[in-house]
Amino acid sequence: MPDSVVFFFIQVLNGVQYGLLLFLVASGLTLVFGIMGIINLAHGSFYMIGAYLTYALTEATGQLWLAILLALPIAIVLGLALETILIRPLYRRDHLYQVLLTYGLILALEECRSLLFGDDVHGVAVPAIFDYSIPLTGALSYPVYRLVLSGVCLALAGAMWLVVQKTRLGMAIRAGYSNREMAASLGIDIGMLYRLVFAAGVALAAFAGMIAVPIASVFPGMGNQILIVSFVVVVIGGIGSIKGAFVSSLLIGLADTFGQVYAPAIAGMSVYVLMAAVLLWRPEGLFGRRA
Amino acid sequence: MRISIELAVLLAVLAGLIAFAFGAERFYLQLFSKIMILAIFAMSLDLLVGYTGLVSFGHAAFYGLGAYTLWALSPETAAASFYLSLPASMAVAAVAALAIGLLVLRSSGVYFIMVTLAFSQMFFYFAQRSKSLGGSDGVYVNVRPDPTVLGFTPFNLGRPQQFYLVVLALMVLTYVLLRYVNASLFGRVLVGIKSNEARMRSLGFATYRYKLAAFVLAGALAGLAGYLDAAQFGFVNPGLFGWQLSGEVLMMVILGGMGTLHGPILGAFALVLIQDLFSDATKHWLLPMGIFIILAVLALPHGIAPWLKRFSPRAD
Numbered sequence: 001m002p003d004s005v006v007f008f009f010i011q012v013l014n015g016v017q018y019g020l021l022l023f024l025v026a027s028g029l030t031l032v033f034g035i036m037g038i039i040n041l042a043h044g045s046f047y048m049i050g051a052y053l054t055y056a057l058t059e060a061t062g063q064l065w066l067a068i069l070l071a072l073p074i075a076i077v078l079g080l081a082l083e084t085i086l087i088r089p090l091y092r093r094d095h096l097y098q099v100l101l102t103y104g105l106i107l108a109l110e111e112c113r114s115l116l117f118g119d120d121v122h123g124v125a126v127p128a129i130f131d132y133s134i135p136l137t138g139a140l141s142y143p144v145y146r147l148v149l150s151g152v153c154l155a156l157a158g159a160m161w162l163v164v165q166k167t168r169l170g171m172a173i174r175a176g177y178s179n180r181e182m183a184a185s186l187g188i189d190i191g192m193l194y195r196l197v198f199a200a201g202v203a204l205a206a207f208a209g210m211i212a213v214p215i216a217s218v219f220p221g222m223g224n225q226i227l228i229v230s231f232v233v234v235v236i237g238g239i240g241s242i243k244g245a246f247v248s249s250l251l252i253g254l255a256d257t258f259g260q261v262y263a264p265a266i267a268g269m270s271v272y273v274l275m276a277a278v279l280l281w282r283p284e285g286l287f288g289r290r291a
Numbered sequence: 292m293r294i295s296i297e298l299a300v301l302l303a304v305l306a307g308l309i310a311f312a313f314g315a316e317r318f319y320l321q322l323f324s325k326i327m328i329l330a331i332f333a334m335s336l337d338l339l340v341g342y343t344g345l346v347s348f349g350h351a352a353f354y355g356l357g358a359y360t361l362w363a364l365s366p367e368t369a370a371a372s373f374y375l376s377l378p379a380s381m382a383v384a385a386v387a388a389l390a391i392g393l394l395v396l397r398s399s400g401v402y403f404i405m406v407t408l409a410f411s412q413m414f415f416y417f418a419q420r421s422k423s424l425g426g427s428d429g430v431y432v433n434v435r436p437d438p439t440v441l442g443f444t445p446f447n448l449g450r451p452q453q454f455y456l457v458v459l460a461l462m463v464l465t466y467v468l469l470r471y472v473n474a475s476l477f478g479r480v481l482v483g484i485k486s487n488e489a490r491m492r493s494l495g496f497a498t499y500r501y502k503l504a505a506f507v508l509a510g511a512l513a514g515l516a517g518y519l520d521a522a523q524f525g526f527v528n529p530g531l532f533g534w535q536l537s538g539e540v541l542m543m544v545i546l547g548g549m550g551t552l553h554g555p556i557l558g559a560f561a562l563v564l565i566q567d568l569f570s571d572a573t574k575h576w577l578l579p580m581g582i583f584i585i586l587a588v589l590a591l592p593h594g595i596a597p598w599l600k601r602f603s604p605r606a607d
Binding site for chain 1: 340346394397398399401402405406408409410412413415416417419420534538541542545546549575576577578580581582583584585587588589592
């Protein structure tokens with residue numbers, strides 16, 4: 001195969017990998033919004049927290065996997081604490097106040113990050129067993145870690161589909177999504193369901209941050225960067241739709257990657273052009289229900 | 292009775308702000324000018340958010356356009372005419388608002404929040420990538436706009452005190468204009484759209500056109516604020532299109548109190564002054580700032596303005 005075809009193929013892989021990572025963050029965002037009715041601007045901060053915890057714990061333990069294992073419960077406990085103290089009073093409030101409070105939360109968390117870890121960019125090495133590349137042609141090769149990352153994301157997406165579609169818990173989640181009051185009157189503990197959904201969202205976003213560290217490094221503002229793109233994903237896919245989040249994550253991943261490579265002059269715009277186009281065609285998103 | 296008390300308070304505040312121009316140090320004049328520019332910006336957004344019910348998360352697009360227009364009209368080493376460049380900045384922002392409004396007003400609710408964000412982000416990335424617009428480094432307006440007419444120079448924008456007074460005058464004008472607009476039939480229709488658009492439509496109002504007109508007016512006023520920003524600092528960069536600025540001004544509107552005109556002004560003063568206070572005290576001022584915003588949401592369910600109102604004598 002000529003190099004240009006292989007190069008194209010590599011970009012597809014990169015786009016899919018970025019898209020799958022986005023999906024982990026966006027699926028939590030879309031669930032929290034669709035089921036709990038909460039616009040959580042601080043969702044990206046959990047991605048950042050996951051990444052920084054992993055960086056710090058890898059420095060301390062020397063093992064990426066051990067660090068992830070330790071960091072995940074910390075992130076979940078933090079998420080649950082914030083849900084209890086700050087998010088719960090917001091359930092019945094206007095979306096605007098949710099935006100305002102979680103914006104304040106972004107500022108506070110970002111500054112805590114600065115106090116604890118400083119403002120420098122840090123990296124974490126790829127674990128030794130995955131630290132090699134598959135040669136494709138004379139000049140081009142593909143790093144194995146990226147493939148592993150995509151595989152893990154896909155497995156998680158599959159597990160999510162199973163839980164939501166095939167289990168009793170998933171049934172409760174879907175019931176909560178289609179009609180909150182009805183679900184509550186059928187005996188589903190809505191408060192508990194909310195806590196579970198929020199914790200799952202936090203865990204997914206933090207985990208995405210953790211596995212992204214070896215390829216993306218940790219840097220100030222990383223949470224906000226992924227937050228904005230995740231919102232685009234949620235809106236294109238249709239709010240509350242996991243299937244929509246999956247499809248649009250991949251679309252956005254590919255659009256962004258190809259934008260960077262083939263149209264660097266307008267790179268960064270491609271994602272938003274795509275979003276504007278989709279919303280003008282289908283104002284409720286690809287898989288959203290009509291408002 | 293109510294109206295005269297309100298008028299008295301407004302005039303007292305205005306007198307205070309004018310007196311401030313002659314008593315305050317240079318630093319505070321510049322700080323207050325910046326705040327009042329943001330207050331104009333916040334009032335323009337409130338026309339959308341508080342009156343029409345259109346929550347725009349991309350209002351900075353028009354702020355940035357106003358600023359970049361002043362740069363485009365300013366020669367390298369000479370001043371642009373104040374009387375040409377200011378209306379031109381507002382016109383460019385208004386035309387852009389018309390074009391964008393035609394598209395984004397097809398959506399509503401959370402989707403509207405995101406589409407407006409998308410458009411402002413497009414401007415952001417365009418400015419950041421475009422070499423002729425200076426890229427991410429930004430560009431400089433070397434000479435401030437010149438208000439000389441027929442050999443007579445009424446004020447000099449380079450002097451902080453005079454700049455402050457010009458901004459104050461424009462803020463008051465914006466306030467009066469928007470009060471007038473909101474009291475008119477047009478303004479009442481906007482409020483009707485906020486509370487129930489379907490009903491307004493069935494009453495025979497072409498709501499889309501009303502929303503579009505509001506969007507264009509808000510865009511033009513945001514362009515004015517952006518113009519003043521560029522004139523004050525002489526520096527224009529893609530951050531003026533950024534979502535952080537859109538978010539910040541939205542915070543001013545919500546924190547101050549939506550659907551009132553003094554609310555956004557209060558919000559601008561509160562947010563920037565608190566920011567200034569905290570950043571004097573610590574390098575990590577965002578932490579107390581964030582906590583302050585969180586506590587404000589939990590403690591003041593409807594913003595500062597309705598809270599202050601509780602202390603005013605009741606008309607009933």
